[in-house]
Amino acid sequence: MRTTTLPRSAPPSPAAIPAAYALETVPRYTSYPTAAQFGPGVDEALYRRWLADLDGATPLSLYVHVPYCRALCWYCGCHTSVLNDDARIARYARRLEAEAERVAAAMPRKGPVAHLHFGGGTPTILAPADFAAVIGRLKDAFPFAPDAEIAVEIDPRTLTEEMAAALAGAGVNRVSLGVQDVDPQIQRLVHREQPTEQVAAAVALLRTHGIMRINVDLMYGLPTQTVAHVRASIAAVLALEPDRAAVFGYAHVPWFAKHQAAIDATLLPGAAERLAQAQAAAEAFAQAGWVEVGFDHYARPDDPLGVAARDGTLERNFQGYTTDTAETLIGLGASAIGALPMGYAQNEPHLGRWAQAIDEGRIPVVRGVPVSEEDALRRAGIYALMSAFDVDLGRLAAERGFSQDTFDADIARLEPLAADGLCTIDDRRVRVPPHARFHVRNVAARLDGYWVPAATRHSRAV
Template identity: 45%
Template sequence: MSDAVIARYGEARLPRYTSYPTAPKFADTIGPADYAEWLKGARGGQTSLYLHIPFCRSMCWYCGCHTTITERDQPIVDYLDALTREIDMVSRLTEGDLDVREIHFGGGTPTIIKPEEFLGLMARLRGSFGVHSRANVSVEIDPRRLTPEMTQALGEAGVTRASLGVQSFDPRVQKAINRIQSEEETALATEGLRANGIGSINFDLIYGLPHQAIRSCEETARACVAMRPERLAVFGYAHVPSFKKHQRLIDEAALPDAAARHQQAEAIAETLEAGGYRRIGLDHFALPEDDLAKAADAGLLRRNFQGYTTDSCDALIGFGASSIGRLAEGYVQNATPPGVYAREVVAGRLPTAKGYRLTAEDRLRAHVIERLMCDFAADVASISASHGFERDMLLRGNAALHSLAEDGIATIADGVVRVDPSRRFLIRAVAAAFDAYLNDLGRTFSKAA
């Protein structure tokens, strides 16, 4: 594939397709009353819970998350009060009749809260809903802030997976992104988690950071392999300073172009594969015995707001500021500013700020996009028929898709669209060919490669 083709598609700003339609399509036409009705319809179904803790002690300049920097504990205590109130409201609306199979704590830094507060939150969830005895419980962790007391509390609370932010071990890169974190800190956190019964560890890495080079990408990946996490997620840095103002502190001149980003991603991938990891989807890696690898082999891989997953629950319920939920009828998102979120909850109102009601065509396109993102192939004709549409509806007159085929990125045969795994870094461009809303979202996304 020519550098010109890589540059043309790789420089394109495209969604990550962790949902469809993507979040910029959400609108305030969906509010608390809609969400309340949707929650009642979720009773009895297998459910995932997501809890957002939007606080950190310091800002990492690359961060794209909704988070607030605080050195004081009181804002966190106040927020946890609102969070438990929201849990109570949802419990009442669902009559606690949820078969909870997955719980995920995201942030921010979820482990910024105190050990007893985390244990209290888990007890609240178990007392409010039907949390399965073998539910997967995962927590995002900043190893620099993890204490032995919190590590012990995570084990006591039944956490099954911990996701540790690593990004890069290159000191020059760390300085450029305002995140200094040693290999020793990361290894110590990993060992402590395992000693407390947390059997699955995930590391997050990022390529495309300022001053990053192929050699440092390889060195970071080798250091990670030595610690033997069960999974790794390798993301491309999304530089959107118009959306995240703190990213303006990053020197744009030090950022690599699309070709260099691709080379960095491949260098990390080759190092991890040489270390015994399977490449899963676009940007995940797993040991062969991990459930994620098994799901990929069985064609059961899924994609949600946390990336690639084995989560097959009917519904996702989000708690906390900015959190997103997905129910049968569509998506809902809470108010983003923690103060606005808390004010709504304390007043006894669901903090729903916006959402989206799915159409039949949305469900069809979402199905096709998810299979492409997970399998690099989608039987578009069969999927269309299963949703009650003409088999060639999404293929007929699809100029973007046919352009991708002409450039050797995708093939189309008998209603099946395929992308060779060697072209996987451009899969978002192929998925975008089935996005009916991409050109009217008015939002800057990350580069496709």
């Protein structure tokens, strides 16, 4: 029907792609429709109906959001705030328990929990006893699979012996450590001063208590950061022998995260330098024998995430690339988002109003979006591109009961990108070649029925 391919000569480099694509603002596609489409049409009443209709034969995932930190990192784009009032943090834990019980009671059929993820903020800001109590209440409210993955995001600067013991005792078997960059000057510029020795001590402490699955988070595009900084940071974390790494591009969105205004935008790398840093990260992990997972994750070849990337079973959710195949994700805590077969539901982000809803006996969902059959089709196409860099859109549409030409207008929108080397089009099959891996979000956006070019609600593509 149509064929647009790259020349058969030597493969182009990422730098050959026009720089304008790196500057496009496009979603990260951890959901579809994205949060930009959420609205008040999804409320507590609708969410309760969705919960009541869930199929109890399929696995569940749980996400618990803890929106507090001891100090604010200026690059952060998450829903979090600084709090040093331990009594308020303890009350938040009690409300988490109440919310979990209330949501579970609204689900007459509950499949086994295969994944539990604590995000933030800093989940380990909870007192060790409170953290253990929250997990205990979750296990009372929901059935857990014997091999469930229980993962927690950790700030290495605040990890204590008591908390490491509590994590292990509660069954935590995977942790994610924020590193970002090991250079002291860059750390000062983003208000995240964290000596590498402190990270190493946290890793050793966790392993002493039997928590062996370690993820690290790194960033590129930070103020004054260079390719050399990225390479040095990766060398430092590889010496700690983690299992997985995520390398996120810093998204400077001070209109959304107002504290980012503290970062001097004149010190941020340009588009070409950001792309070079992303490529340097890929090269460093490849040289270490790691597997590329999507466009911004890496894993050891024997890690389940690396295996999924090779086997074509990779999944994507709000935590990024994952092995989690559950169709239902229950979000708990202020601002947490749940993903159900019927749609997405987000809790009240405002901490005071979230707490009030819990105290009044309500489930605090205030916004979201139903997922139509066409949305589900487009999500499948986008996720296939994001995870495997390859999708036959005609076949996908036919398999889901749509006409094979459903995506033809979108494929036409991809023709200029194919001409610029971001993808190839063979009839209705779209592939993103290895050199364009970091631009997969540009390609996916052309399958997005809601995306508007030049909108400022999203981060840059690279």
